[in-house]
Amino acid sequence: MNLAKSCNSVLVCFRLLCFLFACFLMFPISATAAERWGDLKGRFVYDGAAPKPRELELNKDIEYCAPKKPTSLKLLVNKENNGLKNVVLYLYLSKSDPVPPIHPDYEQTADSNVLLDNIDCQFQPHVTLLRTSQTLKITNSDDVAHNTAAFLARNNPFNAVTPIGESVYKNLESGERLPVQVSCSIHPWMQGWLLVQEHPYMAVTDADGNFEIKNLPAGEWTFQVWHEAAGYLTDVTQNDEATSWPRGRITVTIANEPVNLGTVKVAADKFTP
Structure with a gap:
């Protein structure tokens, strides 16, 4: 009798183990559990007296555009704290590098529309970040017609007429090595x-010079750092120590804890207003 009970217990345990093994095969460990992730943040500062935004020469639709008082967005420095806006940072990959693991938190926006608006006779945002899985939505919120042109290197260039109150949609299938200029030939x-x-591992600094890239996969990664008025940011002062970033690239080790680059100062003479 005891032998029969023991056999039954062994059989039950065996069946339970088989069931658990089958569940493991059907529901593998999620990417979040299998991978380690970390954040990267920092702040960029203009090392010099904050320049005043340059006035623009308007030569078209002046009646409509002049009251908007558009100024150059090429070099924007916060006069309160010298924060440097529109520094672009992104994970650098060579042609042979595979796309890194993508954290599940990015799935929600993976196929979303990213807005590039023509508003107040300017492009907003000034720097647009787009994944190849997303769609660029070009909108005209002004009461004058615009066209939006981008002469890309790895994607088909486009020059889209954007009528008043309408939108144009563009899908770009290849990553670009650098930011590409967007222009309007009607309003130069x-x-x-x-x-x-x-x-999705890219960022642009805000009005205070801050940036953050969340949920990077753990490991050693190289980041490209660029600003339109300076090109590659190569010679900087990081946390009061002079540092060289060859070709504007910095290598960072990402772990489970956030990585803070600290305060990065860029000398005023590195910029062309």
Whole structure:
């Protein structure tokens, strides 16, 4: 009798193990559990007296555009704290590098529309970040017609007429090595930038010079650092120590804890207003 009970217990345990093994095969460990992730943040500062935004020469639709008082967005420095706006940072991949693991938190926006608006006779945002899985939505919120042109290197260039109150949609399938200029030939002072990447690991600094890239996969990664008025940011002062970033690239080790680059100062003479 005891032997029969023991056999039954062994059989039950065996069946339970088989069931658990089958569940393991059907529901593998999620990417979040299998991978380690970390954040990267920092702040860029203009090392010099904050320049005043340059006035623009308007030569078309002046009646409509002049009251908007558009100024150059090429070099924007916060006069309160010298924060440097529109520094672009993104995970650098060579042609042979595979796309890194993508954190599940990015799935929600993977196929969303990214807005590039013509508003107040300027492009907004000035720097647009776009994944190849997303769609660029070009909108005209002004009461004058615009066209939006981008002469891309790895994607088909486009020159889209954007009528008043309408939108044009563009899909770009390849990551670009650098940000690409966006322009309007109707209003030649209008300029912006478009960065296209196959991954979501990119950022642009805000009005205080701050940036953050969340949920990077753990490991050693190289980041490209660029600003339209300086090109590659190569010679900087990081946390009061002079540092060289060859070709504007910095290598960072990402782990489970956030990585903070600290305060990065860029000398005023590195910029062309």
